């Protein structure tokens with residue numbers, strides 16, 4: 001099969017979408033991010049890539065804590081809203097029912113089925129974006145979305161985002177077991 005070339009650009013990719021929470025000058029703020037990843041298992045560290053002007057990042061610098069909330073299908077409009085409006089102009093403190101965990105300053109969105117509470121490790125400044133790296137302090141999961149003590153992906157219905165530009169989607173059918181299906185593979 002022939003290959004089309006698309007030029008020097010990041011192609012279409014399915015990404016998880018998250019809502020980052022932080023307290024800024026005493027006010028709760030949330031910001032939608034699709035550029036989110038884990039960076040280490042032990043210690044457990046995650047990173048989000050944020051634009052230069054993000055009110056939420058001001059709060060992360062201020063308190064050195066933040067949250068990464070994983071929204072489900074029911075939170076799709078609220079998630080989009082937190083990505084359309086900036087805390088510089090709009091008070092987003094009422095978008096979610098907020099709770100706090102052990103850090104006391106990282107606001108988390110109760111409606112999101114998974115909440116990750118982090119302390120700030122480092123901010124790596126790039127030309128157009130900053131990579132915000134945090135250490136995971138605690139993970140909160142809705143009890144009703146667990147099976148045998150583990151988060152259940154079919155019950156969680158976590159939101160994904162097709163970059164760039166959307167749409168939002170959720171996991172489709174399972175294709176194969178990871179770390180398993182490749183065992184019988186033989187290269188040509």
Ligand SMILES: Cc1cc2nc3c(=O)[nH]c(=O)nc-3n(C[C@H](O)[C@H](O)[C@H](O)COP(=O)(O)O)c2cc1C
Pocket residue numbers: 017029030031032033034035036049050051053054055056057079080082083084085086087088161
């Ligand atoms: C689907 C979606 C994904 C987004 N992903 C990112 C991202 O990965 N990083 C980022 O800095 N902004 C991202 N944004 C834009 C921010 O959410 C937006 O600029 C927001 O208004 C920032 O809010 P704040 O200034 O209150 O922090 C995304 C927006 C949407 C709708």
